[in-house]
Structure formats: C-alpha cells, structure tokens
Amino acid sequence: MSSHAQTRYALRPGVTCLTIPGGAVLLNPPHNEKLTGLAPAQIQALKTLNRGPSTLSEMTGGTESAEVATLLDRLAAGGWLTRTIRDGDRDLYTVRPFATPPAVPAGSASTAVLSKFTVIHRDSEGLVLEHPTSWCDLRIHDPRLLALAAGSTPSELGLSEEISAQLAADLHRGGFTADLATEDHTFTTRSWTPSDLWFHRRSTLGPRVLTWDHFGPTKWAKDAFPPPPARKPAYSSEPxxxxxxxxxxxxxxxxxxxxxxxxxxxxxxxxxxxxxxxxxxxxxxxxxxxxxxxxxxxxxxxxxxxxxxxxxxxxxxxxxxxxxxxxxxxxxxxxxxxxxxxxxxxxxxxxxxxxxxxxxxxxxxxxxxxxxxxxxxxxxxxxxxxxxxxxxxxxxxxxxxxxxxxxxxxxxxxxxxxxxxxxxxxxxxxxxxxxxxxxxxxxxxxxxxxxxx
Missing domain, CATH: 3.40.109.10 (NADH Oxidase)
Known part of the structure; x- marks a missing residue:
C-alpha cells in the first residue's frame, strides 16, 4: 500500500463487494474471495469503497486505524484495488490492476529505466502506460510524470522526492521499468520487439482478457455502423x-x-x-x-x-x-x-x-x-x-x-x-x-x- 497520505483507493473496475455479518465477498468473475473475521471498522471501510473512491481518512472518519490499513494492504496484494496517487487535491496517476500482482521483481527501482516494451498511448480515458506482461496499467493524470519517467528531476517539475520515489516504486512493481543490462543482453528479451510482444499479448486470451465482453466476435459495431459490404467497389476500368x-x-x-x-x-x-x-x-x-x-x-x-x-x-x-x-x-x-x-x-x-x-x-x-x-x-x-x-x-x-x-x-x-x-x-x-x-x-x-x- 502506498505510504502517501493522499492516496485514493477504489475497487477495480468490474469488482463487486458484498458485505455480510462479520465479513464480505469480493466478486470479479471468474475470481472471487471471501473475507471473514472482519472488524466493524473494516466492514465500514468496504461499504465506503462500495460507494466510490475514498482515502484512508475518509474510510475511517479521520481516525488512525491499523485494522483498515491492514485490510487495504490485503486487498491491494490481491489485485482488488486501484490506487490513485495525489499531490494535495491533484491526481497524479492511478495504478489499475487487472490481475493478481506477482512477487516484487528483483532489482532496484531507483536505478531502473523504462522497459523497451512499455507503451504510452491515449485511449478514451486519457494517457495510459501499458506493458504486455504486466498485471496492471498505470494511468497518467498529470503530464509532468511523463517528463519524470523520461529522466527529468522532481525539482525541475515541482514534484516532491516522496512522489518521485513512489512513482519509481510503482513502475518497478508493475514491470514498466527494467535493468538495461538484463533487458538488452538476454536473448529472450532482446529477440522480442515491442510491437511483436504487444501484438501477441493484446490478441490472445490472458490475464488482461478473461471474458468475452470485449474480445472476439462481439459485433461491437452493429448498432453504430453499417456492415462493410462483402464486395469491394469495382475499379472503373474495363474488366x-x-x-x-x-x-x-x-x-x-x-x-x-x-x-x-x-x-x-x-x-x-x-x-x-x-x-x-x-x-x-x-x-x-x-x-x-x-x-x-x-x-x-x-x-x-x-x-x-x-x-x-x-x-x-x-x-x-x-x-x-x-x-x-x-x-x-x-x-x-x-x-x-x-x-x-x-x-x-x-x-x-x-x-x-x-x-x-x-x-x-x-x-x-x-x-x-x-x-x-x-x-x-x-x-x-x-x-x-x-x-x-x-x-x-x-x-x-x-x-x-x-x-x-x-x-x-x-x-x-x-x-x-x-x-x-x-x-x-x-x-x-x-x-x-x-x-x-x-x-x-x-x-x-x-x-x-x-x-x-
């Protein structure tokens, strides 16, 4: 869990939380997890998360609660929560998992650089960092972070060292950064190009795609566009x-x-x-x-x-x-x-x-x-x-x-x-x-x- 006081938590998209006496059930088909033996403060925190994104302070009514912090750690470790890192009232970035986080990768977050496989692109929600083999996406809300990831110093961008360290840790944890000596000199990573690995993981079922909601023959365009005709318009030349x-x-x-x-x-x-x-x-x-x-x-x-x-x-x-x-x-x-x-x-x-x-x-x-x-x-x-x-x-x-x-x-x-x-x-x-x-x-x-x- 982030140590930043302004971190905002939310159930990741698609997750439903059902609270029951003394516990709760987290549902995100085909995965589910039953939580038992929860303290009243923990159940109240889950009810608050059900209503929308919340900070630790909002979940506890402004009081210190080690029980709620422990619950958030457990939910984050299971990939059930998104975390939005903030600077005051300004959102900086959000870590949005789509699978269970693996063990913390080896190496130092402070010396790593962006992996050659990390892709930055825009979708309907804004800017997002993706890595074909990651368990999460990292959504950028503040464009200054792009400069920070590219090598600018926090002081040059008006960001604190604490935020810089948190971003480095989250990039490392998500697999968005790599050790150049390993990535450039190991055959398995040197042989794959970014476009090939991206294409492979994006066009197959895997951690990112577990259901058929937006994958395969969905006929997504049926109600928005007419189907392209089977026959190509003929060239005007004499056949x-x-x-x-x-x-x-x-x-x-x-x-x-x-x-x-x-x-x-x-x-x-x-x-x-x-x-x-x-x-x-x-x-x-x-x-x-x-x-x-x-x-x-x-x-x-x-x-x-x-x-x-x-x-x-x-x-x-x-x-x-x-x-x-x-x-x-x-x-x-x-x-x-x-x-x-x-x-x-x-x-x-x-x-x-x-x-x-x-x-x-x-x-x-x-x-x-x-x-x-x-x-x-x-x-x-x-x-x-x-x-x-x-x-x-x-x-x-x-x-x-x-x-x-x-x-x-x-x-x-x-x-x-x-x-x-x-x-x-x-x-x-x-x-x-x-x-x-x-x-x-x-x-x-x-x-x-x-x-x-």
Missing amino acids: LALPTPDLETLRIADPSLTAVLEDRRSTRAFDEANPITLAQLAELLYRTARTRSVETTPDGDELPSRPYPSGGSVHELELYPVVRHVAGMAPGMYHYDSFDHALRPVAPADSPAVQRLLKTTSATLAEAAEPQVVLLMGARAGRVMWSYEGVPYANILKHVGVLMQTLYLAATAMGLGAVAQGFSDTAAFTAATGVDELEECNVGSMIIGTPAR
Whole structure:
C-alpha cells in the first residue's frame, strides 16, 4: 500500500463487494474471495469503497486505524484495488490492476529505466502506460510524470522526492521499468520487439482478457455502423473476363492431396522463356479465391463462401496480380474481381508504384530476378473489425496464411511454381491502388510463375 497520505483507493473496475455479518465477498468473475473475521471498522471501510473512491481518512472518519490499513494492504496484494496517487487535491496517476500482482521483481527501482516494451498511448480515458506482461496499467493524470519517467528531476517539475520515489516504486512493481543490462543482453528479451510482444499479448486470451465482453466476435459495431459490404467497389476500368476451368475434370485429373502436399516446394527460379499464361493465372485464381456464393444474414451482414476458410466467413482478403511477364495479357497491376471472375486494371506497368512492387520481390528470387507475376493480398480490414474486438488483425494474418497454403497447393497441382514472401511494400501498394491504408492494407505477397527446369 502506498505510504502517501493522499492516496485514493477504489475497487477495480468490474469488482463487486458484498458485505455480510462479520465479513464480505469480493466478486470479479471468474475470481472471487471471501473475507471473514472482519472488524466493524473494516466492514465500514468496504461499504465506503462500495460507494466510490475514498482515502484512508475518509474510510475511517479521520481516525488512525491499523485494522483498515491492514485490510487495504490485503486487498491491494490481491489485485482488488486501484490506487490513485495525489499531490494535495491533484491526481497524479492511478495504478489499475487487472490481475493478481506477482512477487516484487528483483532489482532496484531507483536505478531502473523504462522497459523497451512499455507503451504510452491515449485511449478514451486519457494517457495510459501499458506493458504486455504486466498485471496492471498505470494511468497518467498529470503530464509532468511523463517528463519524470523520461529522466527529468522532481525539482525541475515541482514534484516532491516522496512522489518521485513512489512513482519509481510503482513502475518497478508493475514491470514498466527494467535493468538495461538484463533487458538488452538476454536473448529472450532482446529477440522480442515491442510491437511483436504487444501484438501477441493484446490478441490472445490472458490475464488482461478473461471474458468475452470485449474480445472476439462481439459485433461491437452493429448498432453504430453499417456492415462493410462483402464486395469491394469495382475499379472503373474495363474488366478482362477470365476463362473458367472445368472443376469436374480437375477432380479426376488432379494429383492426389498427398502427392500435392509432398511435392510442394518454394520456387525461387522461374522459366523466362515459358512464362505462366493468362489461362493458368485464371485457373489458379478461380480454384483458390473466387466467391462461390454470398449468404445475407437477417442483420444485413454479407457472408461470402470461398475455397479457403475465413473466421466468421467475412473474407476480407482481395487479390491483386502484378503482372510483368504473363503470356496473353498486358503487364500492369490488376484487381481480381472474385464475384465476376474477372481482372480489372488498377495501375499501368510503368507507374513508379508498380515498378517498386516488382523490384522489392527480387530479394526473394534467385539471382535477384524479377517475378513473372506477384499476387498481392489486400485486407479490407473493416470487414473483420466490424465484428471482432481484440483479435481482428491477428485473424487477418491467419487468413493470409490459409490463403497462401491454398495457393501453394493449387499451384503445385497445376505444375506452377510459387513462393510466399515475408514482406511487401505497403506504401507502394497504397500508392498503386489509391485506397486509404486504414480501409485496405497490404498484408501478404506470393510470387507465381512457370518453374525453371
């Protein structure tokens, strides 16, 4: 418990306290704790907390009470209380737990610096410090504390040494600070980047997320925004109709699934003298990414069906073939209209953005060659974000993975070469397509062509 006299305590959000004769029950599903043998002053303190945030003095009527201080220590150790540190009548910061605090970490709070994983951002309540592996958030009410955390001295900011020491202790206790010698020279912490660890912990169930209230397919936007349509607005260019393969014949003539799985390889060298043809590209797109049907729910949400799976059947991914050398079609960037099985020109081959999209693939290919065709994957993120909380971007990347494997297997069955890329030029994609990156962003890339003999 803080030693600062002006500390204000409150039950953490979501906690319900039921007082009973001689005790109380703390509820925060799925956790609960029964308190027994409480003194009258302790029960009165709990009743005061039930009414709202209170200082120790307000809970005890201005009298000294070791019993109430002991109770507050116990509640804080169990993660049931938020603590707001104040300077007079001014709130400085609040420690808000969402899990049970662990043991006090090793090391000195006075010599630690902010961990590379600590993130400062703004949400609907204001500024907050978060750490992916912490048990609490630290909410900043006084912006001077940001300067203090960054290295300014308390005297420079008009803060007391006591407040500075309290902040250092709370940052250390919450895991927001670290010993540089350990964090920068230990493989497990050096290997993780802040964005990767943040993304991992924020998109999975764990101490921060224990219920489905704001996680998963909540359809949070249902009453506020219309669902984004399943079909992307068509580019105004004249579509190039594509031939349709005979699936019944392919069911018989295709190699077996086992053969395709065992024969699949990443191809990094292609046959320039015998490029992929328009008919082959059309067959690959039809077999892997066409829209087979669309179901409209009573709420008006459109759920397409395609050959690969998609969480919630939202199918937010769009394919953009960037063509350099395909027999039977002009070079350039196209959008695959999966509803009409057609290609619509998006950008000419000589545009700077298309040239960048082609050149950045050279690192993937043997001898820095340029690809015959690159299939760029765009994600209309709103299709997923309208329904999901916490996990939409993680789901998008999973969808990229299953589409990549679908393309790999179909290409192998057709005798084509394919290789997935671990990167692509998102800025060039945005420039070429002319779309707002927050509405549709580049999330994947695969190179397709005739494999070299």
